[in-house]
Amino acid sequence: MKQPILVAGVLxxxxxxxxxxxxxxxTEDAIKYRAATFVVMGNHxxxxxxxxxxxxxxxxxxxxxxxxxxxxxxxxxxxxFGPGTExxxxxxxxxxxMDKFKAGSExxxxxxAELNTAAKSGNLETIKIAFGEAGKSCKACHDNYRKK
Amino acid sequence: MKQPILVAGVLxxxxxxxxxxxxxxxTEDAIKYRAATFVVMGNHxxxxxxxxxxxxxxxxxxxxxxxxxxxxxxxxxxxxFGPGTExxxxxxxxxxxMDKFKAGSExxxxxxAELNTAAKSGNLETIKIAFGEAGKSCKACHDNYRKK
Numbered sequence: 001m002k003q004p005i006l007v008a009g010v011l012x013x014x015x016x017x018x019x020x021x022x023x024x025x026x027t028e029d030a031i032k033y034r035a036a037t038f039v040v041m042g043n044h045x046x047x048x049x050x051x052x053x054x055x056x057x058x059x060x061x062x063x064x065x066x067x068x069x070x071x072x073x074x075x076x077x078x079x080x081f082g083p084g085t086e087x088x089x090x091x092x093x094x095x096x097x098m099d100k101f102k103a104g105s106e107x108x109x110x111x112x113a114e115l116n117t118a119a120k121s122g123n124l125e126t127i128k129i130a131f132g133e134a135g136k137s138c139k140a141c142h143d144n145y146r147k148k
Numbered sequence: 149m150k151q152p153i154l155v156a157g158v159l160x161x162x163x164x165x166x167x168x169x170x171x172x173x174x175t176e177d178a179i180k181y182r183a184a185t186f187v188v189m190g191n192h193x194x195x196x197x198x199x200x201x202x203x204x205x206x207x208x209x210x211x212x213x214x215x216x217x218x219x220x221x222x223x224x225x226x227x228x229f230g231p232g233t234e235x236x237x238x239x240x241x242x243x244x245x246m247d248k249f250k251a252g253s254e255x256x257x258x259x260x261a262e263l264n265t266a267a268k269s270g271n272l273e274t275i276k277i278a279f280g281e282a283g284k285s286c287k288a289c290h291d292n293y294r295k296k
Binding site for chain 1: 177183185224
């Protein structure tokens with residue numbers, strides 16, 4: 001009975017090239033990779049946050065550059081949450097509620113894309129609103145799925 | 149005599165917003181940030197490498213997507229090598245030879261941009277050449293400036 005399962009597995013990996021086992025040789029590699037994407041995104045997101053909070057002066061080119069970095073990374077971490085890659089700062093609930101986690105990740109990507117659009121507009125009020133929404137989408141998953 | 153130095157420092161930080169002290173509250177933050185950018189870049193660069201070496205089949209869209217990720221990150225790490233941020237995997241020679249290090253970083257960014265252009269072309273032979281050049285530019289700095 002093993003053959004059909006093996007074939008199905010191979011087919012699945014062809015259909016879903018972003019799956020962990022396809023891109024990451026070891027679980028540690030997946031954990032390191034996803035953590036790295038969040039570190040870079042978090043850094044650039046915080047730089048926009050400092051402007052939104054009034055801690056840093058508003059330079060529209062800088063905000064746009066930071067939003068572009070976040071947007072270009074936002075689609076990356078999720079491929080590194082494949083089956084069997086539990087660990088690091090990620091709570092096991094992710095793998096138990098993968099559909100919910102995936103929905104959260106899609107919400108975040110949408111919010112970050114909207115922040116990127118807002119940042120290009122150069123309008124600080126629009127940026128503040130989009131930043132707030134994006135921040136909420138980050139927080140939702142951090143609250144539920146990240147070790148404290 | 150301290151005032152002119154302070155003024156010069158403030159002016160410099162305005163002129164060079166990417167300087168470490170401007171973007172990173174602590175040295176550890178700079179070290180963590182630059183390491184994270186290299187982890188993500190290295191991962192996507194290796195995926196192209198696997199295709200170039202014939203270990204993975206050539207999917208031009210995947211190669212283009214990976215090259216785009218590398219290109220979008222290539223300008224980021226350098227801002228995190230500011231004065232006083234020695235540590236991590238970085239050898240102290242970086243700060244002693246900052247001009248040489250900077251020249252190497254610029255060579256790498258150029259090579260990665262050319263790899264991105266080659267990847268968009270979808271021509272595997274062009275990609276192989278550009279990948280080789282980009283790889284050399286990475287290796288040059290790794291050999292001289294990264295802890296073994």
